[in-house]
Amino acid sequence: MKGNTSMRSGCTDHRADGAMKVLLVLSLDPELDSEAGERLARQLRAEIAELDVESVRPGRGGPVPDGAKGADPVALGAIVVALGASGGVFTALIETLRDWLGRSSARHRVSLTIDGDTIELERAAVAERRDPIDAYIRRHTGS
Template structure:
């Protein structure tokens, strides 16, 4: 199995429905990359009486790169660009790979770029032969 990234989206003051809509929007953009899959993160069965089959973690996505997939750079770059298009809003995307976390949001563009470069370098080195 290839690398998997857990993404957790949030927007200050947003209702769960808004966060889910943002997650769907980001998912569509991520699917345009050469990734194996992008899916909502489920937490088991939905509460009794709801129409859903599984309970979904609000704003959470699982990105599977696959064994021959791209390095994480394009994925994290897309997330960074997605956030910058709404920089006037207080949005955050938490990226997690094997317990290593990168929080995108609330930093200057320069600081965010530096953090992204370090994170991508660290994880790109893990997949090189």
């Protein structure tokens, strides 16, 4: 079964208790089946969890119940990351996403939303979009 695991949301309550919350939305290659998509989403969550972040959790929807016919694209394609106040974590998150996208030849995209401000990263465009990505980082880190 093939399907696109894309989800968009305007999740914006991002600064509670000093933590900045980032909504990541994975739009995985539509040629992938749901099992491969779920594996890739888990891999990305694990890589992000290795950073100095407060928390990493799936977006709305939660885990797929036993016996379900397929993964809910909202549960599969959305990741909420809470970043602490320590400097450099947001930049490290962006670099992790760039690296994750760069390791695959598939047509994946990742959208980041902070306080209603969204930027979309794609493998092919990561190098050519360095200036807009750097401007996005500066807007949300104050540097």
